[in-house]
Amino acid sequence: MHFSxxxxxxxxxxxxxxEVGNGTNSIDNKILLSEFMKILSQNLNSLIDAIFPNISRIGVCNDQYLSEQTILSPRNEDVEYINQEILNMxxxxxxxxxxxxxALIEEGADCNTIYPTEFLNTLNPNxxxxxxxxxxxxxxxxxxxxIAPGEGLCNxxxxxxxxxxLTLSTSELPFIFKRRQFPIRVAFGMTINKSQGQLLKYIGLNLQTPVFTHSQLYVALSRSTSPYSIKVLFPQDNIDTTTTNIVYPKALIPNTYEHKYF
Structure with missing residues (x-):
């Protein structure tokens, strides 16, 4: 239904x-992607050029142009790096x-540590x-x-x-973390999980760090309207187009309906 x-x-x-979603074409959580998805030069700049050509030219980067493509990565830290690289261009x-x-210390907590602002500024939780x-x-x-669900903020x-x-309470921090900031992030790229529900013409997929949770690869590959508009960046030491595909077959409900394509 997604295809143009x-x-x-x-x-x-x-x-x-x-088959990717069901894991039936994977062997030991490994799957071979099509050769045409691989970019010629296996580096981040080549992936950026393939998905955002002429990004540095004034007049090219209109709303329509920017809303049709993105680069997806499994990890937040990779997305942050990609966004900053493209923003520089x-x-x-x-x-x-x-x-x-x-840092808000809960009343009664046994904590005498003082957390300096410089330390708190280094924290960027999901x-x-x-x-x-x-x-x-x-x-x-x-x-x-x-912040305004009724208005449906969009492009x-x-x-x-x-x-x-915003406040965050997590077992990873011994205090309640409080941050005042604009509730936005740059979105030339996004995590695979954030991309669910998106439908785009051009998809760049950064698999230098392979996917690590169930169905991430399926979600990433199914965001595009054409298989030929998906470009993948593999790890430098890859000798082929194999990547990880994590699927838990026991979590999938058997489909009793016949799949039909129109």
Whole structure:
């Protein structure tokens, strides 16, 4: 249903995608991707050039252009690096916004440690805005919180986004983490998990770090409207186009319905 045209190639790719999701074409959690998905030069700049050609040219980077492609990665830290690399190429002057961070110690907790602001600024937990937020006029962003669900904030709507205070309580930190910052991140790239529900013309897939959870590879490969618009960056030491595909067959409900393609 996602594909832009009806063809035998798309039919075969759709059938293959279902097998990726079910894990029936994987051996020991390894799967061989099509050779045409591999970019010629296996480095990040080549992947960026393949998905965002002429990103540095003023006038090319309009809303339509930026809403049709993205680069996906399994890990947040890789996404942050990719976003900053593309933002450096993006035309315009960069502005930096710093967060106001605070550690809240719960009453009665046995903790005499004082956490300096410099330490708190280094923390960038999942789901929280970055402490150091770099932006340029016209760059794509993603909202981290539903600050106005009724308005349905989306592409090309002009709106005011204020700084908000967010708190995080997790077993990984011995305190409640409090950060005041704009609830956004740059979105040239995003994690595979964040991409669910997206449908794009061009997909770059950074698999230098393989997927590590169930169905991540299936989600990434099924975001595009054509199998030929997916480009993959493999690890440097890969001698072929093999990557990890983690599937838990016992978690899948047997499908009693026949799959049909139109």
């Amino acid at each position: 045209t009806n063809s035998e190639n798309n039919y075969q790719f759709a059938k293959w995608l279902l 993006f035309p315009g002057n960069q502005c930096t916004y710093f967060s106001a961070d605070k 789901g929280m805005p970055l402490s150091k937020l770099n932006l340029k006029i016209g760059c794509p962003i993603i909202l981290l919180r539903n 090309r709507n002009h709106t005011f986004i204020p700084c908000i205070t």
